[in-house]
Amino acid sequence: MSDASLAGVVAQLSDVRRRLATAAVDVTRARAEISQADSRYAEAAGDSRHPGIRQALAHVRWASANALTIARFLEQARHHFTCYLERIVPGAAQDDASVGLPDGELLLVQVRERSDLRSGMDAFIGRTFRNIENYQDSGRSTGEITGNTIRIVRAPRRPNGGKYIGTASPAVVPTPHHIDVPEAAGHLVVLGLLVGIAAQRLSHVTRREIARFRRRGHQKRTD
């Protein structure tokens, strides 16, 4: 590949990363706005039984609940583009400081999400390890159960249906993947643009629904 075409791929990837970062922050801001004002919208809708109002309220809440996931996917997509760019041209991602997030909002969202995940994980561990410990007091030993399970997972199914023989297997050594730069970059660019468009559309729809509720709330107060 010539230097000029490689530079073109790098420029495209940098542009997609920039767009993804911007889209992620837009979605995050939209979510923050919805969360802060959710009770106000519910009040504005009041006890309206109009199906359109109820549906719009449900849509806003759905958007709020899913915006975090979309922001996370956008950020993950940006991360994958960054890794890919680094594999094509080492150092290119670090040199392009303008692709960094414009502020710490997404970082805060990620910290909050990680904290939520961590408490869920702790609840699981707390519950499950006690189940196991209680069982140890009355049933088979941990060693027996572990040994029996290890016997299963050390014997992979052979492709020809033959039984695996032997007790040790070599450590898995990951093989490097060949990268077809132009083709893969093309796919990634299209994917990145689609994700960016979807995120911006979500942001737009969310803001439109918010504006509708504001208008409804204003009308109700002035009636």
Add this chain to the structure above:
Amino acid sequence: MAIRKELTDFIRALSRQDWEEVDRILAKLDEEGWTGGAQTISAAFAIAVHRRFHPDDDVRKITRFVADVRNRYEEGRELPALEMEGMIRAALGETDLAENIDGETALSTQIALLAALLEDEALTGDSLEDYIRDVETTAARFM
């Protein structure tokens, strides 16, 4: 309380699929006792699940993974599919699903799934040690 080195070595050996080392460590743990074993295995399992899945993932992704794990081993059909799915979903936040899984099944499904998750991740060097540190820190909170 610190996590015993044999327990983290067990996770390392499982990750490398070094079965001779696994046998050696299991024999030592049987001899000296499994104190902290349930906490360490549960923490290693939960963290590995979170590295692979996200609570928002479609449940079919979990079903496919469990089916793959059961097909992966010669005697994989001995592993209970529903309990394996339940254990993954419980680790991702639906903790009530773990309530009806007895201790023996919980331990064996966690080990089988952990072995498969670690095999797929093929962690080595610093990545493996980062994961082990996370397991140690998490398990220590329950000691």
